[in-house]
Amino acid sequence: MRILILKGRSQYGGTRLFCDHAAAAFRRRGEAVEVLDLGHTDDIAAPVLAHAAGAGRFDLIFSINIAGGFRDGAGRTLSDLYGGPHVLWLTDYVLSQTERLRATPPSTALLLVDPTQVDAVRAIYGPQRFGHVSFFPHPAVGEAAPPDASADAFLARRPIPVLWSGGFQQPEPPWTGVEGPARQVLQAALDLALSVEWTPPHVALDTVLRTLGLDLSDPANVGARETAHLVDVEVRRTRRFEFLKAVAATGVPLHIVGAGWESQLHRFKNAAYEGPVEMNRMAELMAQSRLVLNTNGNFGAGSHERPFSAALAGAASFSDFSRYYAEVFAPGRDIELFYWKDLDAGMTALSALAADPERAFAYAHAAQAKTLAHHTWDRRIDLIASAADAVRR
The missing domain is CATH 3.40.50.2000 (Glycogen Phosphorylase B;)
Known part of the structure; x- marks a missing residue:
């Protein structure tokens, strides 16, 4: 299997190290892995297109936090360019990535770091929005230390x-830039979230919105539900x-x-x-x-x-x-x-x-x-x- 890993910028090198570990693991399985390093630029379109022009088909494209919404001038996605499915791992709270989610094509497989975030994506955007959404727990990074003998x-x-x-x-005063009744809604969701050991932010906000009579099945209310990321913060x-x-x-x-x-x-x-x-x-x-x-x-x-x-x-x-x-x-x-x-x-x-x-x-x-x-x-x-x-x- 030919695998392409897109390696982007990363504060403190975290996701870049993840990409290196992923590439090494696939190679140990005998797979042919190519890593396209995009860490030198914020505009990944040009290097991706230049690479795709002569790279041939890949059976799998993997990226972390980047390139989910990639489309070239003709509207082609990464899967269109390279032929294989794109698997995107989002390591931050998923509803803080709403612009990326909206731009990400349905054919993308999403991996998330908490199963309740999988629930949030399905609940807010619908179970058919993405072809696959699942929990991907973090793997260990670094090298195994020799066991201490005693x-x-x-x-x-x-x-x-x-x-x-x-x-x-x-800590800062919450809800900066939020005006009107929305502030009270968010504060009520925050109070609910902090009153228990833990509840998913989207559940806390949905609970408050539901008590106010909001129809959570109405697509017009997606934007309101996405503000759960503010509760998370x-x-x-x-x-x-x-x-x-x-x-x-x-x-x-x-x-x-x-x-x-x-x-x-x-x-x-x-x-x-x-x-x-x-x-x-x-x-x-x-x-x-x-x-x-x-x-x-x-x-x-x-x-x-x-x-x-x-x-x-x-x-x-x-x-x-x-x-x-x-x-x-x-x-x-x-x-x-x-x-x-x-x-x-x-x-x-x-x-x-x-x-x-x-x-x-x-x-x-x-x-x-x-x-x-x-x-x-x-x-x-x-x-x-x-x-x-x-x-x-």
Whole structure:
């Protein structure tokens, strides 16, 4: 099978590294893979057309966050140009990508990072809008660390007690630019979302709209329902800031990486700050860490790559609850999960795990074995191939 992977720009190199891992995994299967690097430009049309003119047919085109709405001057899609199905993985909250979704042809196979986002696409745009939409959980990135032989070796080889990665977003007054009754609707949806452990943003907003008598089946109301992405932003900001303050109060020793933290470092009694780093560097730091913190980006039924990458690097993970993590891990044995509605208990658990390298070692050892067996790119590419088959002409 000939496979084309479109590799675009990426902040901190994340999706570019994903593309490299995907290409390597397909090659290990014996597939012929070509990577078209579009990272040098925002206007991908010219290099894509130049490449397609002499590239021949591909059996599968894969991209991450880019090129879903590609059409040339004659209206041809990527599938038209290259002959094979296009599989597009969207790693951000799907309703924050509404312009891309509207432009993406129905023949595209969509992969999303939370199964409730699959539900959102089907509910808002209709089950026939795309030929295939499915959940694609993040695979681990980086290289598998050699297993630590003992808890003592784990402690000696990993000088970072707790690693915390990700940019800081300053909470802001919500609904900037939103006027009139829409503000009250969004605030009611936000209040509902924050009143429970987790609910999908589109469900919170649909619930409020339904109580106001809105007919959710009316296509004229699609735009109103798409504003669930604003609810997602506010839930994410609110809870991440709550988490920041709670972690700071524990005093656990931290190594923090990410942009925008300078104004918050005064909160931490025992923290080293490295600033923003590329994802390759992040993988290196995970291999030097005993415990890695994760907040799941408001994907309460889905994934982030961080717990899997941490496990691959031989570190334990502490994360907010996700239905997916609860299914694929064994909380309390190979991952520690906390609940937003009981953050105090979560911080007690974090402090205890950070102070117990033997237990962190046991978690990490079990999680690495599980990740190697089930959560690498070598395993996930089957989902890409299946998605392509579902829309293949």
